[in-house]
Every structure is written in C-alpha cells, then in structure tokens.
Amino acid sequence: MTPRTSGGGALSLLLGRIGGVAGALVVGQLVLGVTYVVGARSISPATLGLIATCAAIGQVAATVVDVGLINYLVRETAAERIDSARARAIVAGKRPWAAGLLLVVGIVTSALLAPDPASAIPLAVVGVVMFEAQNANGLLRAQERFAKASTAQLSGRVGGLVVAFVLAVAGIGGLALAVAIPASFLLESVVARVFIGPAGERRRPVGELVGHHRESLGFGLANLAASAQQLDTPLVTAGAGAFQSGLYAAGGRLLGPLTFLANSLGMVAAPWLARAGADDEALRAEERRVLRVGAALCLAPLVAALVGPPLIPWLLGEEYRSSGGVFAILAVGAAVVTLNQPFAVIAQNRGRQHAVAVGIAVGLAVGLVATLVLSWLGGAVWAAVGYVVSQVVIFVLLGLAARRARRDGVGGVAPVGPVPEGPEIS
Numbered sequence: 036m037t038p039r040t041s042g043g044g045a046l047s048l049l050l051g052r053i054g055g056v057a058g059a060l061v062v063g064q065l066v067l068g069v070t071y072v073v074g075a076r077s078i079s080p081a082t083l084g085l086i087a088t089c090a091a092i093g094q095v096a097a098t099v100v101d102v103g104l105i106n107y108l109v110r111e112t113a114a115e116r117i118d119s120a121r122a123r124a125i126v127a128g129k130r131p132w133a134a135g136l137l138l139v140v141g142i143v144t145s146a147l148l149a150p151d152p153a154s155a156i157p158l159a160v161v162g163v164v165m166f167e168a169q170n171a172n173g174l175l176r177a178q179e180r181f182a183k184a185s186t187a188q189l190s191g192r193v194g195g196l197v198v199a200f201v202l203a204v205a206g207i208g209g210l211a212l213a214v215a216i217p218a219s220f221l222l223e224s225v226v227a228r229v230f231i232g233p234a235g236e237r238r239r240p241v242g243e244l245v246g247h248h249r250e251s252l253g254f255g256l257a258n259l260a261a262s263a264q265q266l267d268t269p270l271v272t273a274g275a276g277a278f279q280s281g282l283y284a285a286g287g288r289l290l291g292p293l294t295f296l297a298n299s300l301g302m303v304a305a306p307w308l309a310r311a312g313a314d315d316e317a318l319r320a321e322e323r324r325v326l327r328v329g330a331a332l333c334l335a336p337l338v339a340a341l342v343g344p345p346l347i348p349w350l351l352g353e354e355y356r357s358s359g360g361v362f363a364i365l366a367v368g369a370a371v372v373t374l375n376q377p378f379a380v381i382a383q384n385r386g387r388q389h390a391v392a393v394g395i396a397v398g399l400a401v402g403l404v405a406t407l408v409l410s411w412l413g414g415a416v417w418a419a420v421g422y423v424v425s426q427v428v429i430f431v432l433l434g435l436a437a438r439r440a441r442r443d444g445v446g447g448v449a450p451v452g453p454v455p456e457g458p459e460i461s
Contacts, residue, residue, distance in 0.1 A: 063185075066192040070215050071285065073199045075351055077208025080281025085150045086158065087284035088269045090216050092148075093161030095266060096140045100133045100166060103388075105173035110309050110384070112177035119178050120236045126170050127238035137162035154213035164220035171227030179306055183230040191223025267406045271418045274410035283415035285351055286343075286361030297373040300329055301380055308384040319441065322381050329377040333370040340366035357415055364419035371426035378433035385440040394432030398425045 075083050108125065111117040117125075141159035149155035168191065175184035199215035202208060268287065272280035304325045308318065343366060344359035351358065382391045402425020410418035 063189045063192040066189070066196050067219070070192070070196045070199045070219070071212065072350055073196070073203055074208070074212025074215065075281075075285055075355070077203050077211055079278075080285070080354065081277035082150045082209070082281070083212070084268065084272055084277040084280030084284055085148055086154060086213050086216075087287075088272055088280065089144055089148050089154075089158040089213075090161050091266060091268050092144045093137070093141050093158070094165050096137055096162040097166040097169065100137055100162075101169065104129065105170050106305070109173055109177040109305055112306075119174070121239075122177055123174055123231065124236035124239045125244065126174065128244055130167075130238075133166055134163050137166055149213070151209070153210055157210075157214045157217050161217045161220070164217050164224060167224035168220040168227070171224045171231060174231055175227055176302055176306065180230070181303065184227065184302075187223050187227035187230060190226045191219045191221070194222035195219030266403060267418070267422065270403060270407040271410045271415060274407045275414050275418065279410065279414045279418075282355060282357045283361055283410075283418055285355050286347065286358040286415070286419070287365060297329075297332070297369070297376045300325070300332060300373070301376045304377065304380040305384065308380060318384075322377075322441070325377045325380065329374055333373040336366045336369035336373065340364075340370075360416040361419045364416065365422055368419075368423040368426045371423070371430050375426065375429050375433055378430075378437040382433065382436040382440050387436055387440045390436040390439075391433060394436055395429055397432060398427075398429030401425060401428050 074086075078086075105126070108117060108122040112119060112122050138160065141162045145155035145159040149158050168188075172184045172188060175181075175187070195215040195218050198218045199211040202211040202214060268280055268284050271283045308321055308325065340363045343362035347359040347362055348356040379391050379395070382388070402421045402423075404421075405424045406418045406421030409421050
C-alpha cells in the first residue's frame with residue numbers, strides 16, 4: 036500500500052479529517068460539559084463526587100473488558116487484513132459475556148458508592164452501555180467513516196443533555212446526572228449501529244476471540260492504562276473526601292473540550308499510518324506530518340488554562356471556585372496529552388504496542404500515586420498536579436519508544452497470522 040497523496044495534499048487531507056472529527060468532538064464535549072453544569076447545579080459537590088466515581092469505575096471496567104480488541108480491529112481493518120464484516124462478527128461474538136460481566140461490576144459498584152438507590156439503578160449500567168458505544172464507534176472508524184462516528188457520539192451527548200435538562204425542570208435534578216451519563220452512551224450506540232447496518236456474518240466463536248485477544252493485548256494494556264486516569268476522581272475521594280472529589284470532578288469533566296484535538300488526532304492518525312504500508316520512507320513522511328500536527332494542536336489547551344479560573348465559578352457558582360484552579364492545571368496536562376498522541380500512534384503502528392502500554396502504565400501509576408498523596412496534602416487543586424506529572428512521564432517514555440521503533444526501521448506491521456475461517460465493538 037502507498038500513501039494517498041504526497042506533500043501539501045496529504046497534509047491537507049490529514050488536517051481535514053482531524054478537523055472534521057475534532058469539530059464534532061468539541062461540540063460533543065461542550066454539550067457534555069453543559070450536562071455536568073446542569074447536573075452540578077442541582078446537587079452538592081459531595082453527591083457529584085460519588086456519581087462521578089461510579090461512572091468512572093464503570094468506564095474503566097468497559098475498557099478492561101475490551102482488552103484492546105476494538106483498536107486492534109481498527110488497525111487490522113485499515114491495513115486490509117480483516118474485512119469490516121468479520122470485524123463486526125468478532126465484536127458480536129464477545130458481546131454476551133462482556134455485557135454480563137460489566138453488569139455485575141456495575142451493580143456492586145452502585146450498591147456500595149451511589150448516593151441513593153434511585154441513582155444506583157442507572158449508574159449500574161454505565162459500563163455496559165459504554166462498551167456498546169465504544170465498539171460501535173470503533174467499527175465505524177475502522178471503515179474510516181469518521182463523520183458517522185462523530186455524528187453518533189454527538190447525538191448521544193445531546194440526548195444526555197436533554198435528559199438532564201428535563202429531569203432538572205421536572206424537579207428531580209438529583210437524578211439528572213446519574214441518568215444522563217448512561218443515556219448518552221446508550222443513544223450513541225444505537226445511532227452508530229444504525230449507521231453500521233445489518234451484520235454480514237454470524238458472530239465468531241469464542242475460540243477465535245482468544246486468538247484475536249492475544250494480538251490485541253498490547254492495545255488493551257495501553258487503553259487500560261489510559262482509562263485508569265479516570266480513577267483519579269475515586270482517589271481524590273479517598274484522599275480528601277467527597278467534597279474535594281466533587282470540586283475535582285467539576286474541573287476535570289469540563290476539561291473534555293481541551294482533549295478533543297488529541298482524541299481526534301489519535302482516531303484519524305491510526306488508520307492513516309496503517310494505510311501508509313510497509314514502505315519505510317513513505318511511512319516516515321506520514322509520521323513527520325502527524326508529529327507536526329500534534330505540536331501545533333497542543334497550543335489550544337494552554338490558552339484555555341488562562342481563561343478557565345474566572346469562567347468556572349461563573350458557570351457553576353461560588354461553591355465551585357476552587358474548580359477553576361483544578362481546571363487550569365489539568366489544561367496544562369491536556370497540552371502534554373496532545374503531544375503524546377503522535378508518539379503512541381507511531382509506535383503502535385510499527386508493532387510496538389507493548390512498549391506504548393508499558394510507558395502509559397508507568398506514567399499513570401506515578402501520576403495516580405501523586406494524585407492520591409497530593410489530594411491528601413492539599414485537596415483538589417494539588418491533586419490536579421498528579422495529572423500533569425503522569426503526562427510528562429508518559430511523554431518521555433512514548434517519545435523514546437517511537438524513536439527506537441523508527442531508528443530500528445520497523446515498517447508498518449506485518450500480518451499477525453491467519454484469521455480462522457468459518458461460517459457465518461459496539
């Protein structure tokens with residue numbers, strides 16, 4: 036395979052795809068931010084902290100159960116080693132046992148941590164509906180149907196906001212956020228599955244899933260490490276209490292619009308580099324483009340760090356004034372996240388997904404320990420420094436991994452082995 040074009044044309048195409056995905060993501064993240072504003076104004080910071088903790092555990096559990104399968108399928112489909120119908124059949128084969136396991140985790144978590152029984156019911160299914168949403172979105176990305184994937188995600192975010200607003204107006208604002216979060220993922224998965232269309236093959240057997248999971252493990256470890264960042268809110272709860280956790284969660288959830296550039300870069304660059312093929316010279320040219328784009332995009336979070344502190348208390352009220360400082364520090368970390376994305380995609384595309392997983396895991400482990408200790412020492416604002424620490428460590432380790440992969444001349448990854456034939460993420 037060869038790159039689609041060269042020079043300025045390739046850069047324009049890459050930027051166009053990133054811009055399209057980013058435009059939809061920023062709107063979706065802004066809508067999510069407004070949803071948190073609606074929910075936060077109806078509950079105390081302590082209640083917000085408990086709801087955010089339950090949701091974070093459910094989302095991490097969904098990533099654990101995925102084991103990197105959907106990102107592996109994105110790469111293999113883009114590289115034309117697995118077709119779209121087979122990728123969907125693989126995801127379908129995993130769905131029954133994954134949903135059951137996530138439901139058990141959700142029920143136990145909600146029973147222990149939810150602020151009240153009414154909130155516990157919707158929060159119990161966060162992991163299940165997120166698993167469905169991330170797999171459906173991933174299958175669209177594997178087909179490079181980025182507009183459809185973004186539309187599905189945006190539809191889910193808007194639906195969640197509508198749910199939160201209706202419940203708040205109806206006088207049951209205490210449930211607004213707890214219901215809106217799973218509703219958002221559920222609607223996203225439904226819309227995405229409509230876009231994907233009818234299945235072309237029957238679900239694949241468990242034996243085949245084991246083989247694919249062996250190959251996807253590196254992606255899974257990287258995704259798990261990245262998703263483990265969501266444990267920062269539970270750790271602030273443990274270190275500083277539910278009130279400080281709520282202040283941290285308010286600033287952290289409003290951080291979403293600042294990470295849309297990094298997220299869109301990762302979504303577009305993975306299949307982009309996979310399609311560049313094994314021609315090392317051509318691949319290096321595409322990698323240089325991705326690196327330049329990442330460096331330019333990191334400026335947006337730094338600008339936002341300046342305007343966040345006065346804006347957040349105006350949005351949420353004086354009780355959340357400390358969340359402005361949390362937001363500013365997290366925004367600096369978001370700038371480093373944007374720089375990290377090109378390194379991760381380059382190393383993964385060159386077959387170094389295990390090195391990426393280790394780098395992210397080490398960085399986040401250091402950062403989460405720092406978050407716990409700093410929250411105990413200085414509350415939510417100090418805890419935010421842990422996020423910056425984690426991303427700086429990740430930056431160093433992923434940079435070294437990408438440099439080693441390029442120095443060794445590892446080209447686009449070779450086929451991972453035969454895919455079992457037979458009759459016939461989400």
